[in-house]
Amino acid sequence: QEQQGNAPAAQETENKEVTLKVATLIPPMTEMLELVKPLLKEDGISLELVVLSDNIQPNDALANKEVDANFFQHVPYMNQYNESKNSELVAVQPVYHAVYGAYSKRYKNMEELPEGATIAIANDPSNTGRSLVMLEKAGIIKLKEGVGINATVTDITENAKKFKFEEVDLLMLARMLDDADLVLMTPAYASPLGLTPKKDALLTETTDSAFAITLVARADNQDSEPIKKLAERLSGPEVKQFLETKYSEIAIPAFE
Amino acid sequence: MISLQEVSKSYKSGEGIFEAVQSVSLTVREGTIHGIIGPSGAGKSTLLRMMNVLELPDQGKVMVGGKDLTTLPEKELRLARRSIGMIFQQFHLLNNRTVSGNVSVPLELAGIGKKQRKERVQECLKFVGLPDKARQYPAMLSGGQKQRVAIARALAHRPSLLLCDEPTSSLDPGTTAEILDVLRHINKTLGVTIVIVTHEMDVVKEVCHAVSVVEQGRLTDGFELEVRPGKSDITQRPSYREQLLGKAGMRDV
Amino acid sequence: MISLQEVSKSYKSGEGIFEAVQSVSLTVREGTIHGIIGPSGAGKSTLLRMMNVLELPDQGKVMVGGKDLTTLPEKELRLARRSIGMIFQQFHLLNNRTVSGNVSVPLELAGIGKKQRKERVQECLKFVGLPDKARQYPAMLSGGQKQRVAIARALAHRPSLLLCDEPTSSLDPGTTAEILDVLRHINKTLGVTIVIVTHEMDVVKEVCHAVSVVEQGRLTDGFELEVRPGKSDITQRPSYREQLLGKAGMRDV
Amino acid sequence: MFDFSLMLEKFMEYRTQIAEAVGETFLMVGISVLAAILLGLPLGTMLFLTAKGQLRENVTWSVILNGFVNVVRSFPFLLLVVFMIPVTRFLVGTAIGTVAASVPLGIVSIAIYARQVEQSLFEVPRGVVEAAQSMGASKLGIVCKFLFVEARSGLVLGLTTSTISFISYSTVMGVVGGGGVGDFAIRYGYQRFETELMAAVIILMIILVQLVQFAGSMISRWLDKR
Amino acid sequence: MFDFSLMLEKFMEYRTQIAEAVGETFLMVGISVLAAILLGLPLGTMLFLTAKGQLRENVTWSVILNGFVNVVRSFPFLLLVVFMIPVTRFLVGTAIGTVAASVPLGIVSIAIYARQVEQSLFEVPRGVVEAAQSMGASKLGIVCKFLFVEARSGLVLGLTTSTISFISYSTVMGVVGGGGVGDFAIRYGYQRFETELMAAVIILMIILVQLVQFAGSMISRWLDKR
Ligand SMILES: Nc1ncnc2c1ncn2[C@@H]1O[C@H](COP(=O)(O)OP(=O)(O)OP(=O)(O)O)[C@@H](O)[C@H]1O
Ligand SMILES: Nc1ncnc2c1ncn2[C@@H]1O[C@H](COP(=O)(O)OP(=O)(O)OP(=O)(O)O)[C@@H](O)[C@H]1O
Ligand SMILES: [Mg+2]
């Protein structure tokens, strides 16, 4: 890929302070990065958040060296990207699990769901796949052999109760509770409605999920000092405490 | 029919107030053809436009057929205007309607049926000598033809009062004579009152029963004229050469 | 100066082809005032517009000052047009420019400096009797005033040929006489060739050296006229009343 | 840059989904165009009539109507969609799907076209209105028989430009499951990295937009007799 | 519906971020308006001049220029942003951030305003061009001294409408980190369910749009001497 006047990765400034650019999307990721910002300052690293609102661009930006790392995705999604774009993004540090859950306003458990009920799922590929895989694991549908996280609605081979799937934007999921019989979403979207996976979900992902939100860098800088420092801070006690106090219900630390 | 009472109109412009019409009082008797003459910029058009209150006077009354148009509620004003035809100095035709479409508009507004409308449109176009241009658009017409469409449009709904702002300014003497014949005819047989703003003295001499002279926004003179014997004999009009040189022509070029 | 050679122009419309000008040949001698007369819709404007090829003839040559404008490359045509002034039948003023802005346009195009431009604009507006309307916009003018702005604009860049399409159609006799004096003056002192389309026989009688008659798209007559003694005495023009009634007035209204 | 045979192949592979997406786009844009004509045209006319110096000059109404149009246009479209969910649900019973997506899209369409209408009407020469008044035309008569007639080529061009905007707006209606060609291109092409498929679908959109513009320009030119 | 004191409180709490967002919006929209005037105006003029029956009628150029405008307008905006990343990077050195976001926004702005310009020029009466030609004006002279003068109120109204579209488009520039008020509203208000904050920011946008529209209408009316 041609690079033109591209800001070099970790830039040395006059007072030897290093600037580290990290792409991210929404809270709690942004909040966690904000939290470690002053901590990294102590290490001589100036952390700069690049907040984007699309889940391809953070990877594109990282692959094109416009940022030094990103923090918004889980590893399966990253692998999907690497495969498609022949890039070499690497997982550096898993930070937290966000447990997917299925919520409903009308029904108390999965058995109550009537035949032909509407299920709202996210419309971006990784979350579509993730939702369908979750439903498959719960034995509600069957998917084509071996599609895994790449599954789409067309890959459903068995759908005993003839559920209808509506794919809507991630951001829209929470608003769909009134319209759909069942909504599958991450805690980040459910929590503002006062819903938590533990208490309210009719169905949750199994906790050994591979979907921990992970700090991602490139093959060429994963071992650089600033990235290591960032990984260290993101898996440090401050973050752990922050998650446990503020997001105890919805974000489980993925590090010791 | 019309009585303007002390009407005035002034325009604000960058450099102060311009008094276009200054307390003019004027009476147009029912059934007459009344001329308004005066130099360019005197206020003739403004005065004429006050007669159907397209231009609302700053003060004064505009009595038409016994009603003061300046105070009439909108709906009644609309009705009153339906019986007033107007020919604008700049024609104001609808460019996106054909010639017959233009003439038909006042009839449509009056709710007249399609068939009758068509007949009347043809009739009016014949009056002004344009039956063969019925399906053309105004952009395809010559200046004089546009003017004649405007005349036909003003006549279409058989108004009882006709306001004409220089209706023959773009017409040659022959066509002018024809149009004047039409005006004289509807005035005589249907009793239509006609007000004509013009700067052609021949037009005044030919058809007007009375004349008002406007200069610098004021009425400076007004008098009656002897009524002419009637229809001029168009077939006997002299040729252009005769009009200009007399019966004997001069060197050809 | 101008020689039209067998020019024709036809328009396609829904109902077939309309021949507006049919193989007309016409010569306008340098330094003369040439009238074109004829009934409404005869093709006078079309003919005039061919003289600066605003209307490109379907066939025939348009020789102006020794060059055939129909075949001139664009750039040269532009230059040629710079020395031709034109007064349109519908004026075609720029509504978003003031009166002086309008008159100034041809000077701007000719690249004349600001100060000189201003002087010339004032001068031209004086010619047409509108010096006090310099800062008004066309929408604020009466019909005749608009026409006079168009005249001033056509005179501004001192053209050597002036094409006038009914230049006095909206003017009263007094103003007409003034404008004709201006035309006669520039013709006499500067040798400007002038072509006037008009339907006012008085205008022709007053200023034209030669006349062409156009009827139904064809040149049907052409002749010369005796040249008048010169400047008419405006100050002694009879009043409107005198023009209409003779020296002794009639009943007042 | 692109492999055309691969594009064609991909296109064929996904043809049923693409056909469905095209249908969704037509439905959403069709409803929007209808809303623009049925409500945007009158609204724009009212904007014009109540403006300063016009036929029905009325500060209150002018402020209200301008306010409505400006408010609709101020909202980030995504938020408008969200804000309107209760309205949408009230109107069509659900807030998800193509028909539901047409509700916010229609509202935006009305606002967009109203401005175009207003602008076109401002171009009608004053003399036309005067002629209408002199004939005793009612306000409605002036609007229908005079203003619309003289402004018609502008109204059509405005509708053309607006329709292309609606198509553009419709591409983000995926947020509420509206679907459509643009959403298809984003989801299948962009998010699943099927570059050829995306290119094929975009070419489809370009053709669609070209057709709309071409038809609009032709009709406008044909209607213009000035 | 909303608690105004809470709104105000939230607004004050986030005032530095909001100020920054406003700055970003001004930067993006400012660049777009500049692009629209510097490039959209000439492009729209060329669209007009090369159209059928116009001064520089030229089928080839007409097709090319119309093609460009239509292609830009056909792209789902998100995909245009993505497609243009290499160009953006070439032009401003990066593809991320407010300045980078201005590149695709600017391109769309040029296309949008070009159409408005074309439309306004179509409204100029033919006689104006004839008068210009009779004076021997060059093409450039006809355009600058005649067409633009007579179309100026329409050109300003068109720019007003376009600017509001640019503001609207700028709200989705969050994809490449463009920021701005709209993105702020979506990010903080919508995604974090800070409804009061969102409402406050939207009110800010409404005020901004109202101001643009009001100024545009005023200037247009003032320039219109017809
Ligand atoms: N674009 C056009 N399409 C069709 N016919 C046209 C077009 N332009 C002019 N004509 C016709 O050509 C004829 C001559 O028009 P022209 O304007 O030259 O007349 P004119 O002699 O100037 O008349 P007037 O004295 O009324 O101005 C008219 O009958 C008119 O209808
Ligand atoms: N809107 C306006 N603003 C400023 N002045 C105006 C306006 N309308 C008309 N006037 C002025 O009012 C005067 C009278 O105009 P009017 O049109 O009545 O003249 P007129 O007698 O019809 O002249 P003409 O014979 O040239 O048509 C003119 O001097 C004109 O400049
Ligand atoms: Mg007048």
Ligand SMILES: [Mg+2]
């Ligand atoms: Mg003529």
